[in-house]
Structures are given as C-alpha cells and as structure tokens.
Amino acid sequence: MLKKLDFGKLVVYSALVLFSLLYLMPIYMTVITALKHPANISLTTAWQLPGNINWGSFAEAYNTLGPNFMNSLYLAVSATIISAVIGSLNGYVFSKWKLPGNELIFTLVLFGMFIPYQIILIPLFRVLRQLGLYGGIPGLALAHIVYGIPITSLIFRNFYARIPESMIESAQMDGAGFFGIYRRIILPLSAPGFVVVVIWQFTQIWNEFLWGITLTRHSANPITVGLAQLAGGQAVSWNLPMAGSLLAAFPVLIIYILMGRYFIKGLLAGSVKG
Amino acid sequence: MQFKSDKIVPLLILLPSLVLIGIFVYGFIGQTVYVSLTDWGQGAALAENPEINLIGFKNFGDLFSGFLNSRFRQDLVNAVFYTLFLVSGALGIGLILAILLDRGPKGESVFRTIFLYPMSLSFIVTGTIWRWLLAPRGGINRLPTMIGLPAIGFRWLNSRQSILNFNWQNLPQITAIVVGAVFLYIAYRQWRSRSKKKALLSLVPTGLLLLWALWGARFTPAILPTPEQHGFNLATIGIIITAIWQYSGYTMALYLAGLRGISEDLREAARLDGANQFQYYLNVAIPILKPMTMSAIIILAHISLKMFALIFAMTGPDNAETSHPAVLMYLTTFRANNFAKGAAIAVVLFLMVAVFIVPYLVSAYRERRA
Numbered sequence: 001m002l003k004k005l006d007f008g009k010l011v012v013y014s015a016l017v018l019f020s021l022l023y024l025m026p027i028y029m030t031v032i033t034a035l036k037h038p039a040n041i042s043l044t045t046a047w048q049l050p051g052n053i054n055w056g057s058f059a060e061a062y063n064t065l066g067p068n069f070m071n072s073l074y075l076a077v078s079a080t081i082i083s084a085v086i087g088s089l090n091g092y093v094f095s096k097w098k099l100p101g102n103e104l105i106f107t108l109v110l111f112g113m114f115i116p117y118q119i120i121l122i123p124l125f126r127v128l129r130q131l132g133l134y135g136g137i138p139g140l141a142l143a144h145i146v147y148g149i150p151i152t153s154l155i156f157r158n159f160y161a162r163i164p165e166s167m168i169e170s171a172q173m174d175g176a177g178f179f180g181i182y183r184r185i186i187l188p189l190s191a192p193g194f195v196v197v198v199i200w201q202f203t204q205i206w207n208e209f210l211w212g213i214t215l216t217r218h219s220a221n222p223i224t225v226g227l228a229q230l231a232g233g234q235a236v237s238w239n240l241p242m243a244g245s246l247l248a249a250f251p252v253l254i255i256y257i258l259m260g261r262y263f264i265k266g267l268l269a270g271s272v273k274g
Numbered sequence: 275m276q277f278k279s280d281k282i283v284p285l286l287i288l289l290p291s292l293v294l295i296g297i298f299v300y301g302f303i304g305q306t307v308y309v310s311l312t313d314w315g316q317g318a319a320l321a322e323n324p325e326i327n328l329i330g331f332k333n334f335g336d337l338f339s340g341f342l343n344s345r346f347r348q349d350l351v352n353a354v355f356y357t358l359f360l361v362s363g364a365l366g367i368g369l370i371l372a373i374l375l376d377r378g379p380k381g382e383s384v385f386r387t388i389f390l391y392p393m394s395l396s397f398i399v400t401g402t403i404w405r406w407l408l409a410p411r412g413g414i415n416r417l418p419t420m421i422g423l424p425a426i427g428f429r430w431l432n433s434r435q436s437i438l439n440f441n442w443q444n445l446p447q448i449t450a451i452v453v454g455a456v457f458l459y460i461a462y463r464q465w466r467s468r469s470k471k472k473a474l475l476s477l478v479p480t481g482l483l484l485l486w487a488l489w490g491a492r493f494t495p496a497i498l499p500t501p502e503q504h505g506f507n508l509a510t511i512g513i514i515i516t517a518i519w520q521y522s523g524y525t526m527a528l529y530l531a532g533l534r535g536i537s538e539d540l541r542e543a544a545r546l547d548g549a550n551q552f553q554y555y556l557n558v559a560i561p562i563l564k565p566m567t568m569s570a571i572i573i574l575a576h577i578s579l580k581m582f583a584l585i586f587a588m589t590g591p592d593n594a595e596t597s598h599p600a601v602l603m604y605l606t607t608f609r610a611n612n613f614a615k616g617a618a619i620a621v622v623l624f625l626m627v628a629v630f631i632v633p634y635l636v637s638a639y640r641e642r643r644a
Contacts, residue, residue, distance in 0.1 A: 013379060090291050094288075103639055107638070124298070146295075178283040178287075203394055206396070210604075227399065238406050
C-alpha cells in the first residue's frame, strides 16, 4: 500500500517538473539569447549559456523601444485609473441600486466585452478622426476606457454583491444617500476590488496590439507595436528582439509575480458564470 | 425596487456608460454592418465625403464565392482549425495540470505560478519568443540532439504542406452532412431517453439533409466556377502550440477552482463507494466541471476567432499560409483601404463569435434572474 502511494506521488511530481520545464523553456531561451553577443548567436548553439555576457542588448533595446515603453506607461496608467473609477460606480449601481431592467441592461453591457474588436474598428477609426483624437495616446486611452466598461463593471458588481444589504439599509436609516453610502461603506471596502480591476486593466492595456497598430501614429505607438516592428524584420540578430520582449514583458511579469492571486481573480471573473 | 428613495442619481451615474456602450458597441456594430453592404473603398476611400453606394450582399458573395477571394476562404478554414486545436489542447492540458495540482503537491503555488505566467504576457511577446524557439534549424528542433537523437526537420511556421484537403465547391454538401450528423446524434439521445416520437421527428431533417447532400446537390448550381482546395495548413501548428502554451494555464486555473469547490463529503462518498483516484476524477469530478468547461470553450473560441497579434508576431500579416480573417480584415481595411470588404470580413467574424457568446450570455442572464 505504501509503495503504491509513493509510486503515485512519483508520477505526480515528475509530471509537474516536466510540465514546469516546458513552461519555463521559452523564458530560459529568451534570457540567454538576450545576454549573448550577436556574433555568438547561432542556431546550433541556441540552447547553450552565453560564454561572455553582453548586457548591451538591453540598452540597445531600450534605445529603440524607450519611447514606446513610455507611451504604454502613460496610456495604461491613465486609462486604468479612469476605468477603475467608472467600473466602481457602475458596479455599485448594478449591485445595490437595481434600476428597472437591471439584469437586462447589465447583460447588454457585458456583450461589449465579448465582441471581436474588428467589428467596431472601422467606425472607431472614423469617429476618432472626426474628434481629432486619431493617432495619439488620448484616443487610444478613450477606446480602452469605453471597451473596459463591461469587465470593470462586472468585477465590481460581483465584488459589491458580497457586501450585506443590512449594512446599506442601516446607513440609509441614518440618512445617507447614494454618495453617502458609497463614501462611508462601499469605498472603504473596495480596496481588493480595485486591486483586481487595476491589475486586470493595466495588463490588458499594456498587452493590447490591434488598436495600437491601427489607431496610433508612429510617435504614439505603444510597446507592443514597437516590439513587433523591432522583431519583424527578417535579418534580425535575435539578442535584440529577445531583450525587447523582456522589456515589454517586464511590468506585467512583475505585477503577476507579486500579485498573481489578484490576477487570477480577474481572469476567472472574465468567465461570467464562474 | 430595493430601496424606496429615488433612482434619479444612480441612473445619472450609470447613464454616461450606457450611452457610450450604446454608441461604441451597438451603434458601431450597426455601422460596420451598413458599411459591409456598401462599396466604400473604391477610389478616394479616405476623402472627407467619400461617395458610398449601397450594393447589398455583394461583398459577402465575393468573399465566399468570388474568384479573387480564395485567401479569405483559406483564412476561414484556418480560423476553424485554430479554434478546434486551441480549445481542445488548452482544455486537455489545463485539466491534466489542474488534476496534478489538486493532488496537493508540495510547492503547489510555485507550480501554479509557472503554469500561469504566460497568460500575463502580450501575444506579441510570446509570438516573438516562440518564433525564435521554432526556427527551422534551431530551438525546439534541436532538443532531441541533447540526448543523442537526430534533430527534427519540421518547419513549424513555414511548412508548405496541407492535410485534410477538401474542395470548396463541396462545402454545402459537407455542411449538410455535418448538420445531419448532429441531428442524428440528437435523435440517438432522444431514443436513449425514451422519447421515441421526438427521436423519429429529429430523423426527418437528418434524412432530408443527407438525401440532398448525397443526391440532390448535383442539381443545384456550384458556389465556385472551378474546384478550389482548402485544408489544414501544417504551418499553423507552431502558432497553435504557442497559443496552447499561453492559454492552458487559464483552463488550469478555471478547473482547479472547480476541483477545489468539490466538497470533502463527495470525495469521501466516492472513496467509500470504492472509487480509486482515477475513477473519482473520471466519474465524479469531470462531470462536476462541466460549467467550467463550457466557460473555457466560450472564452477560448472567442480568443481564437479574433486571433490577430499572435499571428502578426509569428509569421507577419502577409503570410497567407497561416493567416486568419482577423489578419485579412486588417490588411483589407488599413493597407488596401477597402473599407466595405474589411467590414464584411469583420461581420463574418462577429457572427462566428456570436454563435458562442449569445447563448452563453442569455443563459447567464436567465440564471441571474432566477
């Protein structure tokens, strides 16, 4: 019996280690390639550790992608903050001030997060041009804020649904109105909700590509577009795209490693029923 | 209805969002549908007031049976295969990973972090990295040489091979046979659940569809003037592997949450019934995970039906072998300035996604109301 149990454990652990290697392999390859001198990169020695380490790739990648990195930072920070505030207020209304047709309205709003964005791209392009917002970061931020409404409202709605009605009712007895309740009860309890929404929106906006490439001019290109252009050429020496990938991955990886728990919550919230 | 106080303030708070969603989602969808019915894109497409004429469903007709649009048809076939493989691959591997972690190994959170980190990355980042890993004479292809085996020669991203080929002219018949098979399955299920009348009724469309496909179709006009082969391009395999690598962590998280939600009582009951671990997962746990499976299918199908960035990063927008309608929509609209045709491609994509999303949202809505 004991032997059998150990055998089962052995299978579980070896499978887990094997899968882990499979999942970490690309990161290993990225790091060692980024640290090599271009002359030392060859297909046959691709898996070998770098002989002498070349930190220069990162500086070179930052020289090219630095402006894109800053564009993405401005974009993601501003759009995330506005999205979170809007989502919090919407979630509050959807969960605690149910208007007539609440569930139907909510479902119609949710639909917005499941559409393939190709279906709105042409009118979006046109409207941003008419508003004079095409090509720059504010226009891109507007798109992220508007199409972020469904997911941020959903996460906050589900989060606030767990705040007991009795707390709201007693505050109402004390004469608190819509904003009074929000300030005194909802907002102080909102911190974890904000963390989930901020992480989710920041990651989504940082990683987005389709709008970045169709709605911004060269000077306002976000990091994903910059990286795609850096890596897109045929005759690239691979240390540069790998260093660029690490640069583009850096902020979201840090957030994920430090706050993975909240990231998973956002991830699971995306599946409406889960 | 909950509180007596007036609803004016909450309505005013919600209103801007509702107006924005109304315009940017529903208004824009309507506008794209309208554009898809026009000829916008002839001549001065970007002029202040371009001349736009309504031409009905001509763009759609061109896409599906126009002589010049065979790339769209291959892209559509690619999208179906991307979806099939990403969904089944991520579900299978995600389930295995979730079961492994459900065994409560030491260092569980470390393993979970490792399996899930690809989810936090941009498709452009993973695409760039995997393009290097899948280089024809390096990366993955050299792994076997580490244990003395010969290197792999497969060209993950630029193979010219294609399997499961079919003639596009036969598409109506193939569709009829598939739909007929679905009705046959429904009839079988109804027969099993002893509603024999319903089963017989379901056999009627099966019979009609099969009859038409096998015999009647020769009397209907062909949808293409000449035969045109489409199939599963092997060059898409590299992109499929990358997408599965990135998304199996998501299904793992979903399944693990489901497995952790199973009560200790139920596990105990299964154990008392003499079920071993394997039987427990097969007969008890996996059926309970059905809602998670449904959610995962919806989300993954949605992702693969609009896949753009990953393909762009791995093989570039101009590679026809690995292309996708989402890529073609970008090229048609923003490179060729053919807005009407770009809109028509977007509408096709939208309808394919809607097949998954609308029933899902409707059932979620019913559940919330109940």
